[in-house]
Amino acid sequence: MKATELRHLLEAALPEAAHAEQSDLQLGHMYLPAGHIKAVALSRPVVVGDRGSGKSFWLKSLVDDTRRQLIGKTFQQEELLSCEVKTGFSPDVDGDYPTPKDLARLVQDGLSPDAIWYAVMVHLIVPESLPGNLVFWKDRISWIQEQSETVTAKLRAKNAELHAKKQCILIAFDGLDRLSPSWRDTVALVRGLLQTQLEFGRYSQLRTKAFIRPDMLASPEVRQFPDASKLLSLAVKLEWEAIDLYGLLWQYLANSSIPSQSAAFRKFADKVAKLSWDEGSNGVFVLTQAVRHDENRQEQLFHQIAGENLGRGKKSGNTWTWLPKHLSDAHGYTSPRSFLVALRFAAVDSNKRKFAGKEFALHTSSLKSGVSEASKVRRHELEENFPWIGDVLKPLKGLGLPARKQDVVIKWKKAETLSSLLAHHEPVPLPEAIKETDPASILAALEQLGLCRLLSDGRIDFPDIVRVDAGMTRKGGIPVR
Template sequence: MLRNLLRGLLQVLLEFRSYRAIRPKVFVRPDMLDDPEVKSFPDASKVIDSAVALTWPRRELYGLLWQYLGNAPESAAFRDDCQRGFGQVWQLRGDGVWLMPQGMRQDEELQRRLFDAIAGPWMGIDARRGFPYTWLPNHLGDADQQTSPRSFVAALRMAAETSADYHRRYPDYPYALHYEALKRGVQLASAIRVEEIREDYPWVAHLMQALAGLTVPIPFQDIEARWQQNGTIETIGSSLEGTRARLPPRRIQQGAPGLREDLTELGVLQPVAAGRINIPDVYRVGFGLGRRGGVRPVGVERT
């Protein structure tokens, strides 16, 4: 079982604390460390308390983008535009790597102006639909507002690949990335994230697939009713009996309320006002749920 393997790995880290010259580093998803069984060994706190959260704030996500663009093949035009239009001078390191100017790394207002020059100032014909610089990471974050660099880069790659289609349809559009292509990027990133969670937590996929077609935010009673209608919880319980599931739900014995807590810990469900439940776009789109005015679910096109 994956829990046993992870607990054993943490115990190895504990043993290495006695060595001065060797400091192993392990990357673990936060949801795995939330499991009490993983930490059920003596002195586990000595390892857990030394953990450092690896998060990607918005400015660092965009810093990653600039670093890609500044060192991509035929990237001289981008670096020249940064200097001419924004006064940002790239420096060439001895090993041939171009170093990003400090302002592009830390100044979010500068980052916004740079991205506006690439994707335009609005996610539509005016400001009512949002602003690309904030819209993209907001729609790729989970319920804890954490956006993975993999999702961010995947969404931008898809947006770049599909913007040509929109430029042919709208030849007067003046920006490199079309806002509709950014939405296509979110669809792809959501499909990738859903596949990742399906591999690690198959039971999550079963629960969420039973909700396809619903529109969020939604009362939790409606979610529970759909699970009951499809016999989803019973099916998951039966599939776990006698197996060594990698990361089974910890609270399945509590029924729907327990599974709600499990999904909330994973960042899939997001409680909002008046007892309603929201599902972040990075999961909602890929699992086929709707939201008024939001990005269309994967496989649903505009009619």
């Protein structure tokens, strides 16, 4: 397969940066990391993941019958094969649940968040138990509270019925940061949801699963309810190893919207790296188990696409390890979205490059440009989740890294960053780590979020996924654009 053909396939198969989050997930693009087995297990009610880690992917996949069957068979989770999955809340999936406006009104009317979510569960699990004339959530909640013994009996009966049939119902929740425009209400609603999940833990066939960001779950206010540790001890984190990121890439290329090019890629992968494929009954091609975790063969394939090294010598960096490393945050985590965005941009950019030696699909300079693009996308995501991030990063433009702690703080003092944060931090409150009288405390908040790291010599460093778009420099590092 020629370099130009591979380049075209990368551009066609991978999602554009602007649509990486919203693009519809095709069945052929489903890659199931072995480490995510616990995330789909019915015994795990809380799944923790950063933005771009796959939370919405898993919810949509569990709700969709075809995808859920594929997951159940691949992960040998037989209980998923006979499980009905409904959505309790998600900004991206239609369902019979309260909207953010409904939730805001209910909280404003004084209804407790746990009572709200309990009513949502009851309505989705035993809708026939509610009078047909109750069309408003406030009325449903009031009726359920008044008829608590009757409702409990209905839930127990439903649980027994499902147990006899070896079936279950799963209610899944996602997009919890968008429950309400008010952060205070959002925290209360998330806490109420977790409380309700804990209460439903008594039912063996009535299951719940909430997908949540780590910073939300780390909030003391969210975890402040009786026996919270019982629920949170069952939480599982969505993590992506480097080989899983590449496995996701092969999945996209082997099952693109251009069948002839994907067929050519599968032959190419088999020829240059002996990567073999299995075709499922649904026409989806997946790597065979024999090579799925074979890092040597997959590295061989990537070297045929991007070359072995970033420069002329081996000391310049192995492309296979370089890309995930430079896309990772300070905790060492790389999001699959950032990985795919960087590779697609690198493919587009490579069309403009000239190769001194052998032509590869991806130019080394284009890989660096891809990291720059991913950094831009990541900063946009961060500022959506944490609006105060922009005010923190803006004064650091031009800062050379690694930097002395006092040099970072001086820039914030000159820009009066702390005063600005304290005056304009709505609708999302500042992290507790940020103290009113200490600009240096901003570093502690950034460190907790994986946006910077404290080096052993006391200096501060920022990972490239943050540094590049923020305009901070590093000698010999990826240049800022």
